[in-house]
Amino acid sequence: MDCKTAMKYLLVLWTSFWAMDIGLGNKQNKTKPATDEQRLYRYLMMNYDSNTRPVYNAAHPVNVSIGITLTQIFDVDERNQVISTNIWFDQEWVDEKLKWDPSEYNGLGVFRMPCTSLWRPDIVLYNSADDYNTGYMQALAMVQSTGQVFWPPIVKLRSTCNIDITYFPFDDQVCKLKMGSWAYDGFQVDLYARDNPVDLSTFVSNGEWELIKVKAVRNVIVYPCCPEPFPDVTFYIHIRRRTLYYTYNVIIPCVMLSTLTLSGFWMRPDSGEKVTLGLTVLLAFSVFMLLVAENMPATSSFVPLIGIYLTTIMSMTSLSVILAVLTSNINHRGQKEVGVPRWLAMILSVLSKVMCMDIVFIKPANRRTRSEWRGGMNNAHRTYHYISTAVSGDSGCLTDYENGDTNAQVGNSCTTTHAHRINRQQTNQREENKDLVLILQKLDELIAKEEEREKGDLLIKQWVEVAEIVDRFFFWLFVVGTMFVSLFLLVIYPLFKETDDVIPAAIMPS
Numbered sequence: 168m169d170c171k172t173a174m175k176y177l178l179v180l181w182t183s184f185w186a187m188d189i190g191l192g193n194k195q196n197k198t199k200p201a202t203d204e205q206r207l208y209r210y211l212m213m214n215y216d217s218n219t220r221p222v223y224n225a226a227h228p229v230n231v232s233i234g235i236t237l238t239q240i241f242d243v244d245e246r247n248q249v250i251s252t253n254i255w256f257d258q259e260w261v262d263e264k265l266k267w268d269p270s271e272y273n274g275l276g277v278f279r280m281p282c283t284s285l286w287r288p289d290i291v292l293y294n295s296a297d298d299y300n301t302g303y304m305q306a307l308a309m310v311q312s313t314g315q316v317f318w319p320p321i322v323k324l325r326s327t328c329n330i331d332i333t334y335f336p337f338d339d340q341v342c343k344l345k346m347g348s349w350a351y352d353g354f355q356v357d358l359y360a361r362d363n364p365v366d367l368s369t370f371v372s373n374g375e376w377e378l379i380k381v382k383a384v385r386n387v388i389v390y391p392c393c394p395e396p397f398p399d400v401t402f403y404i405h406i407r408r409r410t411l412y413y414t415y416n417v418i419i420p421c422v423m424l425s426t427l428t429l430s431g432f433w434m435r436p437d438s439g440e441k442v443t444l445g446l447t448v449l450l451a452f453s454v455f456m457l458l459v460a461e462n463m464p465a466t467s468s469f470v471p472l473i474g475i476y477l478t479t480i481m482s483m484t485s486l487s488v489i490l491a492v493l494t495s496n497i498n499h500r501g502q503k504e505v506g507v508p509r510w511l512a513m514i515l516s517v518l519s520k521v522m523c524m525d526i527v528f529i530k531p532a533n534r535r536t537r538s539e540w541r542g543g544m545n546n547a548h549r550t551y552h553y554i555s556t557a558v559s560g561d562s563g564c565l566t567d568y569e570n571g572d573t574n575a576q577v578g579n580s581c582t583t584t585h586a587h588r589i590n591r592q593q594t595n596q597r598e599e600n601k602d603l604v605l606i607l608q609k610l611d612e613l614i615a616k617e618e619e620r621e622k623g624d625l626l627i628k629q630w631v632e633v634a635e636i637v638d639r640f641f642f643w644l645f646v647v648g649t650m651f652v653s654l655f656l657l658v659i660y661p662l663f664k665e666t667d668d669v670i671p672a673a674i675m676p677s
Contacts, residue, residue: 203272208280211265211310217286220355221262221314228354231260231288233346233400234361236319237381239371240406243328243340246465249296250328250342252404256303257319257361258288266314279307282318288356293345293399297325335471336413337661339379340406347399353387358398360385365402375412379405417473418657421455421480424448425649428484431491432642436498436634445488452481476656483648490641498634507629515636522639528629 201209220229236255243250262285269276285308303320310316328342348356364383372378382405387398431444456477512529519526 203275204278207267207272207275207278210267211278211280212284215264215284217284219286221260221264221286223263228357229260229288230357230359231258231290231348232359232361233258233290234364234366234383235344235381235402236366236369237378237404238369240373240376240378240404241323243330243342243376243406245330245332247296248328248330249325250404251323251325252344253321253323254344255319255366256322257317257366258290259315259317259361260288262286262310262314262316264314265310265316267312269312276312278310280310282306282308282320285310285316285318287318289349289351290346290358291349292324292326293347294327294343295325296327331469332471333469334661334664335473336408336410336417337472337657337664338408339664340376340408342404342406344402344404345399346402347397352393352395353398354395358385358400360400364400373406375409376406377409379407381405413473417455417459421452421477422653424451424455425480425483425653428480428487429642429645429649431487432638432645436494436631436638441491441495442488445484445491449481449484449488452477452484456481472656472660476652479652479656480649483645483652487641487645494634494638494641497637498631500630506626507633511633515633518640519636522636522643524636524639526632526636528625528632 222229234257236257237252238255239253241251241253265285282305303322306318306320308316308318324344326342326344328340330340332338347358360383365381367378367381370378382403384401384403385398386401387396389396427448428445431441431448434441434444456474459471459473459477507529515529516526518524
């Protein structure tokens with residue numbers, strides 16, 4: 168086969184392949200009919216630029232209306248002063264480049280488009296405690312034929328919140344979400360609140376916080392640097408702490424410990440467990456103080472109400488320990504054989520009547536003077552003297568004479584008789600008289616010791632009674648003080664907290 172014939176075969180083969188390729192290409196280029204949404208999307212995206220504001224006249228602003236649908240309050244971090252919320256961030260504006268005639272698209276009046284294809288306002292949370300790199304959820308935007316765009320992404324926000332713990336755990340907190348454009352001023356993007364800016368229909372209640380109300384306030388601020396206004400919409404979230412948890416875990420145990428402090432005053436003054444009980448209760452209060460301090464922010468701007476209550480009760484407990492030592496000292500003062508002062512006895516007699524206590528040993532009328540004690544001693548001596556004379560058979564003058572009592576009741580006749588008897592029995596009864604005198608002296612010593620012992624016992628009983636009255640007085644004093652502190656700090660004082668006007672009014676340019 169020559170070259171010419173080969174070239175012919177190659178030309179025929181190429182022509183055949185070319186014809187086959189033409190046929191396949193025609194089959195592939197045969198397009199399907201486009202849907203109404205496809206045609207509409209192509210029409211809307213024709214010459215559309217998502218990087219520029221959707222207004223034909225650059226002097227006109229884009230009016231953006233925003234609102235929130237609050238679904239849940241995740242957490243309120245008092246220590247870091249941060250609140251975490253879950254919201255649907257509703258944004259609405261008019262895009263002049265997204266308008267069409269619904270009749271040309273079989274009545275298609277609302278079209279869902281990817282938000283990445285549209286211009287979106289750069290609205291951010293000014294007081295955010297999180298980074299700004301996450302962005303919003305890439306939700307579809309609902310576009311109406313009039314150019315109205317509605318975009319509701321789901322957002323989890325962590326915003327700063329100034330936590331005022333003055334009335335903790337009966338506190339109200341107002342946290343704000345300040346929304347505004349970051350780069351545009353009010354002449355380019357004007358911000359408004361929607362007609363119904365807050366929707367709580369899907370809100371899930373929190374176990375620790377009760378939602379009181381949410382309010383949206385539009386503010387327009389003009390900074391000294393620039394003449395342009397900068398509008399923002401601030402959402403104020405008013406929440407109130409639920410007190411049931413703290414009532415059962417903090418307040419009731421504190422009241423019970425306060426009762427233990429009061430029970431220490433009913434223990435005997437000479438019991439050393441009074442101080443031990445007070446110190447144990449004081450340590451328990453310290454544990455509660457640490458528990459409360461762990462949840463509180465480390466700030467000196469506010470002092471929590473529960474902290475004031477615990478500090479007051481701890482101070483009273485410390486004072487009770489000091490008073491327990493004082494009453495113990497009073498109880499042992501009688502061992503020093505020191506009498507109760509008359510002025511103190513009069514005061515205690517009045518206090519005992521006020522507290523309905525019966526006293527026996529420290530009544531001023533029952534107190535015996537030194538002359539009374541001496542008179543009692545002499546009467547006892549005379550009794551023994553008469554007993555001894557009755558036993559010995561004399562008239563009793565011997566004892567009086569031996570004791571140097573020359574003024575006895577028998578007078579001079581007794582003295583003369585006594586002198587004659589001594590002369591008559593001087594030799595025979597000398598030894599017997601000496602023994603009798605010795606016995607009487609020993610009896611006098613025993614009587615004196617018994618009287619001293621009775622006197623010491625009486626003084627001890629008097630000071631014990633003083634300690635009991637002082638203990639009872641401090642008991643009632645602490646009862647009144649504990650009830651007043653508990654009622655005032657936990658019931659009355661929280662009622663006067665400012666629950667109205669916690670949300671400020673709008674800020675307008677001057």
